[in-house]
Amino acid sequence: MKKGGDTPFDAIWTQDGGERGVSEPALLIDVDGFEGPLDLLLHLARNQKVDLARISVLELARQYLAFIAGARAMRLELAADYLVMAAWLAYLKSRLLIPKQKGPDGETAEELAAALQFRLKRLEAMRDAAARLVNRNRLGRDVFARGMPEAIIVERQNQWSATLYDLLTAYAAERQRRAVTNVRIARRTVWSLAEAREILERLIGRASDWTALEGFLIDFLARPDERATAIASSFAATLEMVREGRLEIRQESAFSALYLRSRAAAAPKPVEVDHG
Amino acid sequence: MDDGRQFEVMAYDDDVIPAANAENPAARLHLQEAMRMAEAILFASAEPVTEKALAARLPGETDVGAVLAELQRFYDRRGVNLVRTGDAWSFRTAGDLAFLMSREQVSQKKLSRAALEMLAIIAYHQPVTRAEIEEIRGVETSKGTIDTLMETGWIRFRGRRRTPGRPVTYGTTPAFLDHFGLEELRDLPGIDELKGAGLLSPRMPANFNVPMPLADPDALAEDEDALTDVDLEELGLLTPKGGDD
């Protein structure tokens, strides 16, 4: 969750509930039209034209991954959270194909899928609620107050008006103005170790079988121009986790694929590291 | 124009004084005069007037609730209605006459979709923290969106959640009720169904029932117990309150 939310695509959404850029799952790509991966998923789910409770999460995962692959093929810049979602769905998809298997946290793939459906349903419910709200009879649009009020009847204590928001905004702005002098950090174009590690822990940390670092992770997470930094940071993070005994790593020969797996799931094996 | 309306009994020839009061001429006169006064005060103000402020201006022994109930009934089917929002009352033009009022319409800034979505989430899930809003929407919230909503005067800081970190919680204001013509938060469209479906919960409720393509939805999982009545009651009670205050 880094840059994804800084400037959501508010400008695109100045119309209530308007049509999005994509009307077919057949990839008319306009990723800027979506407010985050959940929004995109909800749109794809609606295209299944069934009740949200009955969508196929597997199919949804396929469509999402195809969408991301298409966007990447066209070299569209995708925010990081789209890619994290892609990696998670790839993971979920692989688990769903082997039903009734428990993950390291004891949850089944079906439970993970249900949790995703719950989130989609809840988001859709809030969208509907917003639409119903704005379509009510609204003051100043459908119903009106007295046009020539003769007096303002207010309680005495409201004479001075200021809200908590005003107060906090003033305080924060004032303190910030005096505190921030010339600190400005340029946007990073490399993956930090912490980011890489967080993603690794989320994905590889629970995989019990040998998984290729490139095939599984890098393909979904990095833009082509970020491959080098993504591999470097992920690899460094991997080594750190190996040192802590949380991960195993294997490489057949120099420059070949790196395989990882969660240590908890496997019997101890010698660790060999060749630099690639 | 609005042919579905019932014209048979109109407020214009309605006898609004209840029979009970009519028996006591003194009480009846008092009620009628209090109604005139309340009517004058409410008509004079463009903003909703609280019952407290109204009571302060009416003669001491007035039953303000009864006066307002009578006035509301009296104006029920007229061109102007007496409406309640929270603990305040105001006269507003009847909703079915909106088509007449284009001349009075004030141009309103259109809210972005993000802002509308956030407004709905705050209204239905309040008190709700920013992290919870972002969890529901799946994206971070820009400061501009919050500012825009704050400017409308429809949302406010409510307080702080008594959990670690004590995050700020958001809720709606009386102006929100006034603008959307809601008597109270429990009148939010569809709130009961949403609550019943568990969709106002921060996390997926245990009884959230999604048929699995790969599993028998009724079969309990190995780590799952059947729900008892007590559980169900708790789940109902534990869902975040969607507007009982």
Place this chain on the structure above:
Amino acid sequence: MDDGRQFEVMAYDDDVIPAANAENPAARLHLQEAMRMAEAILFASAEPVTEKALAARLPGETDVGAVLAELQRFYDRRGVNLVRTGDAWSFRTAGDLAFLMSREQVSQKKLSRAALEMLAIIAYHQPVTRAEIEEIRGVETSKGTIDTLMETGWIRFRGRRRTPGRPVTYGTTPAFLDHFGLEELRDLPGIDELKGAGLLSPRMPANFNVPMPLADPDALAEDEDALTDVDLEELGLLTPKGGDD
């Protein structure tokens, strides 16, 4: 209040529809609906409405004169009357109820930015002296700003700092908590919540902090003396400046 009035026949239980029209149900319905429409238009209009303007907005076949006459009769002895000025019509509070209207229209005053800033600093940093406030803000405080804040009833003199010059310390009042909907001072958001709410940049310098507001606003700090009667007298007589220069 107005005992000379005739209460026997009140508008509230008056049958306003004239007998002549009652004979024709269709005409009667039409008149009633036109009355609703005229009532809404007159109510919402920002200025008196001429008969011509009204006619333009009512259905074509409406007898506007009759509608207005009926409405006027209907509102005749109510809290609000329909009055004609020149050739235009508007609702006005009944003359005998004018005493109900607050003549000294209580105007909503907004706090200046400087006052808000100072208030916020007092809230977070109390007990705080004027010199300290100026140090935080980096500007001198005008006496008017302090006076304004005192007038709101949200700040108070707390005591005197036990340092040379014994400057007066400022703090907030219970009315402050009440107005801003805070249960206690500790409900003021801390640094993390200010960041979480998007009010502070997430990238503040490491040495930046926001003080933890007082747990007990009434307890004196270690280096603070209570105000004596002499102090109070002085502060009342002299200008309520910080006295720390």
